[in-house]
Amino acid sequence: MVLDSDPVAFSNWIVPALLSFLTSAATLCAVALVGGYLISAFRYGPVGGGDVIYRMVLGGVRDLIALSPRRILALAWLAVQESLRRRVLVGFGIFLLILLFAGWFLDTQSNDPATLYLSFVLTATTYLVLLIALFLSAFSLPADIKNHTIYTIVTKPVRSGEIVLGRIVGFAVIGTVLLAVMGLFSYVFVIRVLNHTHEVDVASLRPVPNDPNGDRAGRTSLAQNHRHTLKIGPDGTGSTDMVQGHFHEVTAQESGDKTTYVVGPPQGLLTARVPAYGDLRFKDRAGKASDRGISVGKEWKYHSYVEGATLAKAIWTFSDITPERFPDGLPVEMTIRVFRSYKGDIEKGIRGSLVLKNPRTGRASDEKFFIAKDFYIDFLKIPRNLTDPTGKPLDLFDDLVSDGQVEVWMQCLDASQYLGVAKGDLYLRSRDASFTLNFIKSYLGIWVQMLLVTSLGVMFSTFLSGPVAMMATLASLVLGFKAQFVLGVAKGAIEGGGPVESFIRIVKQQNVTTQLEPGLTTTVVKWADSVFMSFMTAITGLLPNFNQFSNVSYVAHGFDIPPDAVLVQVFSAAGYVIAALAIGYLFLRTREVAR
Amino acid sequence: MAEVIVETRNLSKVYRDFWGRQKVRALKALDLEIRQGEIFGLLGPNGSGKTTTIKLLLGLLFPTSGQALVFGRDATDVSKNERLGYLPEESYLYRFLNAEETLDFYGRLFDMPTAVRKKRSAELIDLVGLNLAKRRQLKEYSKGMARRLGLAQALINDPELIMLDEPTSGLDPIGTREMKDLILKLKAQGKTVLMCSHLLADVQDVCDRIAILHQGELKELGRVDSLLKVRDETQIRAKGLSESAQAEIRSVIERHHGSVLTMDNPTTTLEELFLSIVRDSEARPGRRAKQDN
Numbered sequence: 078m079v080l081d082s083d084p085v086a087f088s089n090w091i092v093p094a095l096l097s098f099l100t101s102a103a104t105l106c107a108v109a110l111v112g113g114y115l116i117s118a119f120r121y122g123p124v125g126g127g128d129v130i131y132r133m134v135l136g137g138v139r140d141l142i143a144l145s146p147r148r149i150l151a152l153a154w155l156a157v158q159e160s161l162r163r164r165v166l167v168g169f170g171i172f173l174l175i176l177l178f179a180g181w182f183l184d185t186q187s188n189d190p191a192t193l194y195l196s197f198v199l200t201a202t203t204y205l206v207l208l209i210a211l212f213l214s215a216f217s218l219p220a221d222i223k224n225h226t227i228y229t230i231v232t233k234p235v236r237s238g239e240i241v242l243g244r245i246v247g248f249a250v251i252g253t254v255l256l257a258v259m260g261l262f263s264y265v266f267v268i269r270v271l272n273h274t275h276e277v278d279v280a281s282l283r284p285v286p287n288d289p290n291g292d293r294a295g296r297t298s299l300a301q302n303h304r305h306t307l308k309i310g311p312d313g314t315g316s317t318d319m320v321q322g323h324f325h326e327v328t329a330q331e332s333g334d335k336t337t338y339v340v341g342p343p344q345g346l347l348t349a350r351v352p353a354y355g356d357l358r359f360k361d362r363a364g365k366a367s368d369r370g371i372s373v374g375k376e377w378k379y380h381s382y383v384e385g386a387t388l389a390k391a392i393w394t395f396s397d398i399t400p401e402r403f404p405d406g407l408p409v410e411m412t413i414r415v416f417r418s419y420k421g422d423i424e425k426g427i428r429g430s431l432v433l434k435n436p437r438t439g440r441a442s443d444e445k446f447f448i449a450k451d452f453y454i455d456f457l458k459i460p461r462n463l464t465d466p467t468g469k470p471l472d473l474f475d476d477l478v479s480d481g482q483v484e485v486w487m488q489c490l491d492a493s494q495y496l497g498v499a500k501g502d503l504y505l506r507s508r509d510a511s512f513t514l515n516f517i518k519s520y521l522g523i524w525v526q527m528l529l530v531t532s533l534g535v536m537f538s539t540f541l542s543g544p545v546a547m548m549a550t551l552a553s554l555v556l557g558f559k560a561q562f563v564l565g566v567a568k569g570a571i572e573g574g575g576p577v578e579s580f581i582r583i584v585k586q587q588n589v590t591t592q593l594e595p596g597l598t599t600t601v602v603k604w605a606d607s608v609f610m611s612f613m614t615a616i617t618g619l620l621p622n623f624n625q626f627s628n629v630s631y632v633a634h635g636f637d638i639p640p641d642a643v644l645v646q647v648f649s650a651a652g653y654v655i656a657a658l659a660i661g662y663l664f665l666r667t668r669e670v671a672r
Numbered sequence: 673m674a675e676v677i678v679e680t681r682n683l684s685k686v687y688r689d690f691w692g693r694q695k696v697r698a699l700k701a702l703d704l705e706i707r708q709g710e711i712f713g714l715l716g717p718n719g720s721g722k723t724t725t726i727k728l729l730l731g732l733l734f735p736t737s738g739q740a741l742v743f744g745r746d747a748t749d750v751s752k753n754e755r756l757g758y759l760p761e762e763s764y765l766y767r768f769l770n771a772e773e774t775l776d777f778y779g780r781l782f783d784m785p786t787a788v789r790k791k792r793s794a795e796l797i798d799l800v801g802l803n804l805a806k807r808r809q810l811k812e813y814s815k816g817m818a819r820r821l822g823l824a825q826a827l828i829n830d831p832e833l834i835m836l837d838e839p840t841s842g843l844d845p846i847g848t849r850e851m852k853d854l855i856l857k858l859k860a861q862g863k864t865v866l867m868c869s870h871l872l873a874d875v876q877d878v879c880d881r882i883a884i885l886h887q888g889e890l891k892e893l894g895r896v897d898s899l900l901k902v903r904d905e906t907q908i909r910a911k912g913l914s915e916s917a918q919a920e921i922r923s924v925i926e927r928h929h930g931s932v933l934t935m936d937n938p939t940t941t942l943e944e945l946f947l948s949i950v951r952d953s954e955a956r957p958g959r960r961a962k963q964d965n
Contacts, residue, residue, distance in 0.1 A: 132746075140750070151780035155766065162768040225764040229825060232730050232758040233781040234750055671732035672687075 081379050083500050084354060087641040091648065098652045105656075109663065110134075136666075140236040148235055149243045156247025160213050165251055168209040172259050175201050176266050186302045189322050191346045194270055196633040198263035203523050203627070206256055207554065210527045213248045214534025215547035218665075223543075227670050241661035244535045245528075245654070252527040260520045264513070271346050275300045275317075277307065277327060277338035297325070297340060309338075322346055322635075349515035349637040352410070352504035355393035355485070364388035373416045373495060380414050380497040385427070385489035391498045393485045394436060395505060398478050400461075406473060407433075407459040408506040409485070413449040414497030421494070426450040428490040433459060437479040441486075442471055449496055510637040518638040522628035525650040529621050530554060532657035540664040556616065557623035567613035575606025575613075621653050677833050677864045678706035678729060682738035685724050685888075698724040700888045701738065706866055706881075708832075711859050713879035713896075714868035717950060721888040722868040723761065726835055729866075730758060742833065754782070757831035761838050763822030767811040771802050771821050774810065775828055782829045796824040799854075815842035823851070834858060836867040840874050852878050876900075876942040884946065886953040892945075900939040 110130060118126030179197060187193045218240070221227040230240065275297035282295035291311045297304050305317030305325065313329035323343035330337050359367045362384050370381035370391060383389045398407070415427050426448035433442040442463045447455050463471040477483050485503065489496040533553050537546035556563055565571040566579075573579050573589035581602060582589060593599045626646050631638045685699040699721040706712045714722040727733040728740045731748040740747035743755060765774055772793060779789035797806050800820035810818060819842050826834060839855065840848045848871075855865055855878050869875050875882060876896060884892035892899065 136749070143751070145783045147780050147783050151777055155777060158766075158768055225760065225762070226766060228730075228732060228760050228764050229758070229778070230781065231732065232753055232756065233778060233829075234753040234783070235781050236750055669733045671727045 084639055085641060085645055087644040087648075090641075090645050094645075094649065094652075102656070102659075105659075133667075137662075140238055140662075140666075143234075143236060144239060144242075148239045149246060152230075152235070152239060152243025153247035153250060156213075156217065156244050157250055159217060160248065160251045163213070165209060165213065165255070168205060169255060169258060172201070172205055173262070175205075176262060179266075180270075187321070190301070191267075191271060191322055191635065192633045194267050195347075196629055198267060199519055199523070199629040199632060202256070202259045202263060202520075203526065203629070206252060206259070206523060206527050207530050209255065210248060210252050210530040211534055211547060211550050211554070213251065214244065214531045215538050215550050216543040217244055217248075218535065218538040219541070219543035219546060222670055225671075231670055236662075237665040238658065238662040240665060241535055241539060241658055245532050245658070248531045248535070249528055252531065253524065256520055256524055256527065260517070264516055267347070272342060273301045274342060275305065275325065275340045277340060279338065282309070319345070347512040348635040349510040349512050349632075350410070350506045350635055351508050351510050351637045352501070353395065353397075353507040354500055354504050355395040357498070357500045358392050358394075359383070360388060360390040360392065362387035362389045364390075370498065371495065373497070380499045380502070382414075382416055382495040382497045383487065383489050385494040385496070386492035389489070391487040391496075391503075393487075393500075393503055395483050395485065397481050398474070398483050398505075399481060400474050402507065403505070405458075406461045407483075409457040409459055409503065410506050411447070411449070411455040411457070411503045412453065413447075413455065413502060415449050415451050416495040416497055418493045418495070421491070427494045427496060429496050430488050430490055431457065431459075432486045432488075433463070433473070433477050434484040434486055435477045435479050436482050436484050438476075440471070440476055441465065442477060443468075446490075515632055515637055518643055519628040519632040521643060522626050522638070522646060525646050526623055526626045529557075529623070529626070529650055529653055532654045532661075536657040536661040536664075539661040540668060553620050554623065557620050560617050560620070560622040560624070563613055564617050567610045567617065569610070574603075575610045577602050577605045577609065621649070626650065674707040674709055676705050677708050677743060678704065678712075678866060679741045679744075680704045680725070680729070680738065681741070683725070683728060683735055683740050684737045685721075685728060685733060686736040698888050699728070702885075702890055704883060704890075704893075706864060708864050709859065709862050710880045711855060711865040711867070711878050713875040713882040714866065714885065715872070715875060715882055715946060716868075716885035719887075720885040722885050723837060724888075725885070726837055726866070726868060730756075730835065754829065755832045757826035757829065757834040759822050759826040759834070759836045759839060761841070763815075763818040765810055765818060765821060765825070768809060770809050771797055771806040771824075774821060775824060778825045778828045784829075792828060792830075796827055799827075800824045801850075816844060816847050819843055820847070823854070831863070833864045833866065836865065838869055838871075839867055840869065840871055848874065872942040872946055884949055886950055887957065889953075891949050891953055896942070897939075900942060900945060902940055 113133065114126055114130050116126075117129040120126070121129060176198070179194075179201075183193060183197060218227075221230070278296050278298055282293045285292045285294050285308070292308050292315070294306065294308050296306050297317060301321075303320045305320050307315055307317040307325075307327050309315035309327055309329060313331070315327045317325045317327060317340075323346040325343060326341040328339050328341075330339060359370045359381070361367045361371075370383050370389065372378070373382050383391050409431070413429065417427070428446060429449050430444040430446050432444055434440065442459075443466045445457055445459065447457055449455065459473065461473045463473060463477070465471050471477060473483075487496070487498065487503065530550060534546060534550040537549040541549060562571070566575065569575075573582060574593075578593065579589075581587075581593070587593075593602065626649075628638045628642070628646075631642075680702050683699060683702040683704075684697070686694050687696045687698055689695050702721075702725060704725075714725060716722045724733065728735055729742055729747050731750070731752075734748060742752045745752045766777075769777065775793035775796060776789055779792060784792070797803055800823055802817060802820055802824070805813065805817060810821070813821070819839075823836075823839070826836070836855070840851050843851055852874060855867070858865055859878075859880075867875070867879070879896050881893070881895050882899065883890055
């Protein structure tokens with residue numbers, strides 16, 4: 078997995094986030110009050126308008142105090158009944174069908190079947206659940222208003238906020254149950270699809286030449302489109318090599334004069350590695366300290382590059398390195414990006430080296446070499462016993478770690494080639510967390526997205542008709558998933574101009590890099606675009622960025638979802654739900670439901 | 673004098689289109705007072721503004737000008753609903769629930785504890801005679817049954833004020849009779865009833881006072897008995913008179929012979945009164961009919 082931003086620490090995030098939430102809330106309240114007063118003043122005069130607003134605010138406070146859990150739960154129960162009546166279970170049926178026929182469409186020859194299957198089930202669940210949430214939430218309240226069933230609700234002591242909240246809770250309950258069942262099925266599906274074993278091809282077993290231990294090597298049978306090579310020691314135990322991200326343990330069992338070989342289940346397929354990240358700094362090609370490496374002019378600004386065969390280096394400093402935490406040495410994992418200024422041998426990666434250094438004394442280990450390929454996780458085990466460049470023995474913890482800190486210096490060895498790195502690209506695999514728990518955490522991410530769609534759907538349905546509310550929610554969803562792109566267009570970072578300019582380019586079949594001819598038309602177009610673009614910036618700023626709530630890539634690539642990321646997701650979702658609730662309340666309260 | 677439960681002051685409602693242009697003046701400067709313990713009927717042809725009045729009083733619509741007060745509070749104040757029951761024109765209930773679930777649900781909206789809800793639901797199902805059908809989904813209900821359940825939900829909170837929109841529509845003659853008896857029973861319990869209906873005989877049977885609306889204007893307001901009184905005629909009902917006595921009836925009146933059982937003003941039917949007001953209003957729009965209450 079390649080991160081595209083630094084991992085967020087919840088403790089650093091919460092205070093600014095809370096401040097920004099309060100500022101936005103205060104701004105929205107002020108806009109609502111002033112806007113409301115202007116409209117009321119226009120209708121009832123300056124004093125009458127003020128009276129209306131005063132009573133509105135007072136009523137709002139009273140409504141908040143009068144919120145009744147029993148009423149909210151009653152309305153939630155009604156929403157659940159309504160969902161069941163609207164055949165929400167059909168959605169689950171579709172999910173089962175997708176799972177049943179998934180095998181037809183998924184690439185069984187994939188190098189990384191775990192990633193493939195996990196991202197498939199998680200993505201399928203996400204889209205299906207969001208779609209169901211969208212339909213349920215957007216049509217419910219408008220249907221009640223259209224059928225006049227709302228009359229018997231609003232003539233009871235029910236507050237508008239309770240109607241909105243009750244619906245959100247009810248649909249969230251349905252979504253939760255659906256997600257739980259889908260999660261269980263997905264889990265069983267993934268485990269069962271990936272589980273396999275092989276037979277040992279006994280005829281292929283040969284003693285390893287010149288092996289002092291007397292190991293034998295051979296290969297396994299073909300299963301799930303791959304086979305392994307294996308090595309068995311004289312004690313009858315051994316293991317296979319890593320293929321498609323897993324290996325098997327092999328044991329020989331003697332029964333009489335016959336030897337049978339048992340190949341165990343796949344291991345290492347479904348993992349949740351917990352990375353320990355370090356702080357990154359650079360040295361430029363002249364060896365001077367620098368915050369960033371070289372920019373190679375690519376769009377992806379998060380990574381910066383280290384030039385080959387110069388003094389340029391990327392240096393990570395890791396803290397809290399103790400023998401208790403890493404008794405077997407440091408398990409280093411890297412996903413290094415590659416930028417070539419000439420093609421070279423494209424089949425071969427770019428060579429790099431790592432050196433461990435004591436940040437205080439400056440003592441260094443000898444170089445460990447690696448070959449970097451794009452989008453590929455490289456493993457490097459740094460043992461406890463090392464040697465320095467002169468060949469003298471070193472102990473990792475005694476000689477290279479000082480105050481629990483150690484530095485890892487990375488260098489690119491091929492001249493005029495570049496290695497791209499960022500903070501998250503080299504880490505220590507501190508431990509492996511439970512895959513099952515990680516899977517559940519990824520479903521929590523989907524749950525949060527479901528809650529957001531439900532809240533948005535109910536919010537829009539308080540003032541729009543069913544189909545329009547659905548379109549508005551869908552638009553928010555698409556904008557939320559494509560927030561990065563829309564913001565790029567709005568800020569002018571993406572070539573081709575704003576919506577009007579792009580449209581003109583499409584009509585004229587003009588490419589995105591040529592300038593428009595200067596003149597009145599271009600001026601008008603640019604002006605119209607600037608209006609559109611500021612509107613787009615505002616909208617993307619207001620809507621939730623749905624990608625932020627997705628944990629699919631973590632789970633699919635075998636990384637533990639950081640608890641901080643989960644907290645950030647839950648808290649930011651709560652902010653949006655509160656906002657949707659407040660807006661929904663305001664619209665429903667000021668709406669004449671009998672019209 | 674009894675407490676005023678419902679009051680409208682200069683209540684007006686104008687329906688506007690999306691652009692704010694006036695479409696219909698549904699209600700024009702309505703002044704009404706309904707006192708505790710009376711049965712008040714709102715009459716009027718289709719589109720006369722009676723349902724608009726009820727919706728304004730319930731807070732389902734907001735007045736364009738004027739005020740609608742229920743229990744002395746603004747009609748848009750949700751807390752008034754604690755003491756109010758409403759039976760809509762059609763029984764707008766959730767078709768996927770059964771009678772017990774429906775009443776339980778509405779009971780929860782009044783924040784009633786479980787035990788109270790159970791007791792109250794059972795009583796009301798019994799009262800409206802749906803005991804045999806209480807576990808059937810409402811989509812299987814006939815119109816009359818849905819109407820009865822609609823009434824039961826309106827009474828779930830034992831309200832002080834009950835607003836009934838066309839209470840007898842969809843009911844058979846027996847059901848109609850039972851509904852009217854029930855309305856009278858509610859009055860006997862000291863409750864206030866505001867009803868609107870097209871069925872004039874029903875209104876005549878139960879209402880103490882009525883208001884007749886036409887084209888959004890109040891045309892008539894008063895006690896039913898006094899409104900229906902025909903003042904320039906006298907009706908005599910007698911019993912036990914022989915043929916000769918009957919022949920002498922005119923002289924009997926003159927000379928005060930024979931026993932006169934009743935001698936008062938005969939009444940017309942509400943239907944005739946209603947039609948004459950509507951005809952009069954159409955002939956002379958904007959003019960209030962005779963004031964006599």
